[in-house]
Amino acid sequence: MTFTLRQLVYFRAVAEHRHFGHAADACHVSQPALSVQIRGLEAQAGAPLVERRARDVVLTPLGRQILALAHEVLDAAEALERVVRDQGAGRRTLSLGLIPTIAPYLLPGVLEGLRGGDLQLGVQVREARTETLIDRLRGGALDAAVLALPCGERDLVEMPLFEDRFLLAGSQSRLDRLAAGAGALRPTDLEASQLLLLEDGHCLTDQALEVCGKDRSGTGINMGAGSLGTLSRLVAAGFGLTLMPELAAAAESDAAPGLCLRRFPQPEPARTVGLVRRASTPEEGWVTDLADLIRSVGERIVAATRQPQPDP
Numbered sequence: 241m242t243f244t245l246r247q248l249v250y251f252r253a254v255a256e257h258r259h260f261g262h263a264a265d266a267c268h269v270s271q272p273a274l275s276v277q278i279r280g281l282e283a284q285a286g287a288p289l290v291e292r293r294a295r296d297v298v299l300t301p302l303g304r305q306i307l308a309l310a311h312e313v314l315d316a317a318e319a320l321e322r323v324v325r326d327q328g329a330g331r332r333t334l335s336l337g338l339i340p341t342i343a344p345y346l347l348p349g350v351l352e353g354l355r356g357g358d359l360q361l362g363v364q365v366r367e368a369r370t371e372t373l374i375d376r377l378r379g380g381a382l383d384a385a386v387l388a389l390p391c392g393e394r395d396l397v398e399m400p401l402f403e404d405r406f407l408l409a410g411s412q413s414r415l416d417r418l419a420a421g422a423g424a425l426r427p428t429d430l431e432a433s434q435l436l437l438l439e440d441g442h443c444l445t446d447q448a449l450e451v452c453g454k455d456r457s458g459t460g461i462n463m464g465a466g467s468l469g470t471l472s473r474l475v476a477a478g479f480g481l482t483l484m485p486e487l488a489a490a491a492e493s494d495a496a497p498g499l500c501l502r503r504f505p506q507p508e509p510a511r512t513v514g515l516v517r518r519a520s521t522p523e524e525g526w527v528t529d530l531a532d533l534i535r536s537v538g539e540r541i542v543a544a545t546r547q548p549q550p551d552p
Contacts, residue, residue: 245317247281248310250274251289255307258296281306315381322364333362334526337373337385341444341468342513345487346386349537370443377518384527386534388443389514396516399531402538405510406451407501407545409484409492410475415500424505427483428453433460436480438471444511448483451509472496485511486542513538 253263254274264271282289289303299307322333338347347365354363366373366382373385374393389398408415408425414434418425430452437445440456440463449456456463462480465471472492475482476499484492484501493499515531 243281243284244277245314247277248314250277251281251303252307252310252314254278254290254297255299255303258298260297311375312379315376315379319380333364334384334530335364335366335382336530337366337368337376337382339370339373339385339387339443340367341438341442341485342386342388342487343367344468345491345541346513346534346538349541350534353533353537369441371441374516377516383521384515384517384530387514387516388447389512389516391516393516395519397519397521399515399517399527401513401515401531401535402542403510404485404487404513404538404542405503405508406448406483406485407489407503408481409472409499409501410481411478411498412500414475414478414481415502419502425502427451427504427509430481431460434481435461436465436471436475436482437461437463438465438468439463444468444483444485447511451483468492469495472499475499483509486545487513487538489545490541 250263250267250269253266254260257263257266260275260278261271264274267274278289285302285306287302288300289306290297290299318335322335325333343365351363351365366376368376370387370391373382373387374391374396376382377385377396386401388404389400391398406427408418408427408430428451432454435448435452435454437448439445445456445463449461454461465474468484468488469492471482472484472488473496474480476496489501493501513534515527515534517527521527
């Protein structure tokens with residue numbers, strides 16, 4: 241039996257999107273064409289790989305096993321393609337991963353720095369959650385990843401870059417009501433019913449729960465937003481409170497009118513943003529150069545949020 245890379249790419253997309261139509265859009269093919277490839281893969285496997293339901297699909301036990309192997313095969317194929325392409329062009333391409341709560345805010349400045357500086361690197365960007373980035377880093381599909389530290393993996397080297405503090409975000413009326421209470425408000429003072437967080441699986445959710453002293457099973461905690469952009473608009477509209485990284489503060493404030501931010505008293509809660517690579521990766525100059533660039537861009541963004549704001 242022979243599986244094709246196309247079949248595995250389409251199957252991975254179906255597993256990620258849990259929807260044939262959305263997977264087809266992501267792969268830039270028609271839904272019938274994608275469905276034909278999935279049926280062919282199932283025929284070779286000898287059993288269904290997905291359960292087809294009215295609004296979505298879920299993997300079968302066999303589908304989960306094949307998906308894990310498909311990730312390894314596709315990561316290896318992408319690494320091979322990158323090596324051959326770079327060798328032919330006489331240059332190095334760096335595959336960089338970033339988590340979704342960092343990528344939209346850090347990438348523009350980093351890519352601008354790469355284009356305008358002396359770093360002779362072509363950069364391919366992958367945005368995914370921490371667990372996926374670590375798997376792809378280990379598999380060779382990524383050269384480095386920008387994550388919230390620590391990731392706690394022995395075979396990976398962590399390079400701390402900058403501190404990204406958390407701000408309290410909500411509507412003006414909600415923040416005013418909190419300000420009316422006695423004493424300085426700390427994260428642990430927030431009630432579970434007030435919190436609106438990203439869906440489970442985002443490391444920012446784990447960090448927010450930790451600094452607020454809350455358990456994910458706590459009654460009343462809403463963990464349903466898929467992105468910081470969605471979360472910002474919800475809390476700006478008065479649907480709750482959340483913790484906003486300084487890195488995202490300016491961009492989300494511009495995009496969500498009505499979003500207000502307040503600092504916590506010292507010591508302010510924070511996450512450490514860092515660059516992670518395999519321990520087996522040689523310590524070439526690009527690692528240090530890239531780390532210095534990301535640190536410079538990140539520190540510039542967070543420093544801007546710490547400047548005193550003029551009175552309205």
